[in-house]
Amino acid sequence: xxVIATLGAKRRQRLRRRKRVVAxxxxxxxxxxxxxxxxxxxxxxxxxxxxxxxxxxxxxxxxGLAVINSVLQRQRIVAADAAAHGIAPSQTLVLxxxxxxxxxxxxxxxxxxxxVILGRGRARREAILSPQGRLAAVLGGRDAILACEELTxxxxxxxxxxxxxxxxxxxxxxxxxxxxxxxxxxGQGDLDERIELLADAxxxxxxxxxxxxxxxxxxxxxxxxxxxxxxLEAALRARAALVL
Numbered sequence: 001x002x003v004i005a006t007l008g009a010k011r012r013q014r015l016r017r018r019k020r021v022v023a024x025x026x027x028x029x030x031x032x033x034x035x036x037x038x039x040x041x042x043x044x045x046x047x048x049x050x051x052x053x054x055x056x057x058x059x060x061x062x063x064g065l066a067v068i069n070s071v072l073q074r075q076r077i078v079a080a081d082a083a084a085h086g087i088a089p090s091q092t093l094v095l096x097x098x099x100x101x102x103x104x105x106x107x108x109x110x111x112x113x114x115x116v117i118l119g120r121g122r123a124r125r126e127a128i129l130s131p132q133g134r135l136a137a138v139l140g141g142r143d144a145i146l147a148c149e150e151l152t153x154x155x156x157x158x159x160x161x162x163x164x165x166x167x168x169x170x171x172x173x174x175x176x177x178x179x180x181x182x183x184x185x186x187g188q189g190d191l192d193e194r195i196e197l198l199a200d201a202x203x204x205x206x207x208x209x210x211x212x213x214x215x216x217x218x219x220x221x222x223x224x225x226x227x228x229x230x231x232l233e234a235a236l237r238a239r240a241a242l243v244l
Contacts, residue, residue, distance in 0.1 A: 002071060003037040003106040033093065038064040039105055048099040052112055061095040061116040069161060086157070089118055133244050143243040148177035152232055159229055164222055165212040171229055172209035175202040178232055188242050194235040201228040 008030065044051050069086035076084035089095070098105070098113025137143035151174035158167035179199050185191050205228055208221045217225065 001039045001041060001102075001106075002068065003039065005035045005037075005108070006032050007035055008033040035108060036068050037106060037108070038067055039102060041102070044099070049112060052097070052099055052114065055097065057097040057114055057116050058118060060097045062089065064097075065089060065092070065095070066161065073161065073163075086161070134240055137243055143240070146178075146181045146236070146239075148174050148181050148232075149236055151177055152229070152236060155229055156233070159226060164217045164225070167229075168205065168208040168212035168217060168221070168225055171225060171232070172202070172205040175205050175228065175232060178235065182235065182239060185239055185242060189238060191235070191239060191242075194231075194238060197231055198235055201231055204228060 065087060072084065072086050076082075095116040095118070096110075096113045097116060098110035100109065100111040100113075104110070134143060138145060151170060155167055155170040155174050158164075158170055175198055179195060179202055182191060182195050182198070186195065204224050208217060208225055211217055211221060
């Protein structure tokens with residue numbers, strides 16, 4: 001069961017006037033905070049406290065977040081809201097895993113709970129791969145954002161969410177765009193070899209995309225899809241490194 005609540009700021013009243021005068025140094029506007037609670041209705045086997053102490057709480061939290069994102073993705077489609085998006089782990093204010101009675105937990109009260117701090121290894125990796133240098137290059141006109149980069153991000157989101165049909169169709173577009181766009185950097189670094197590998201992957205992705213149009217993908221196609229996406233992401237990083 002998924003329970004959604006809004007906490008914090010009071011709802012702002014809709015004004016009839018389109019604008020209003022504000023103070024020279026206005027106070028920061030309070031914002032509301034959303035709380036999503038995913039409750040497993042199945043009773044735990046054995047002592048719940050023992051389970052909580054031994055559970056992989058990071059995995060439990062990320063699994064719960066994936067379920068919440070699947071609901072948000074469905075809401076995005078039924079509401080036809082292209083601006084709606086899922087929640088990345090880094091965007092959460094706090095992640096908790098706990099135990100308690102259904103009604104109490106739905107109201108934000110636990111018998112016992114732990115706060116999940118996502119792996120420090122992930123934080124170190126994000127620091128190493130900081131995009132600030134490339135952002136400066138893009139804003140300064142020394143680099144450009146490629147269409148295939150946006151398409152690749154969409155494919156990654158679909159793969160991470162297990163939306164294999166959508167991922168196959170998206171990756172097919174991303175690979176074909178990458179082969180065309182990366183040609184401008186041919187002869188630099190090892191991009192010639194990478195482009196050739198992406199061209200091969202594009203042929204495989206085209207077959208998977210055709211399958212996705214009429215049904216689901218099998219395990220072998222999914223494995224090839226994931227491998228092709230990793231190869232594409234590596235090629236894009238290699239291209240960006242040539243500019244920095």
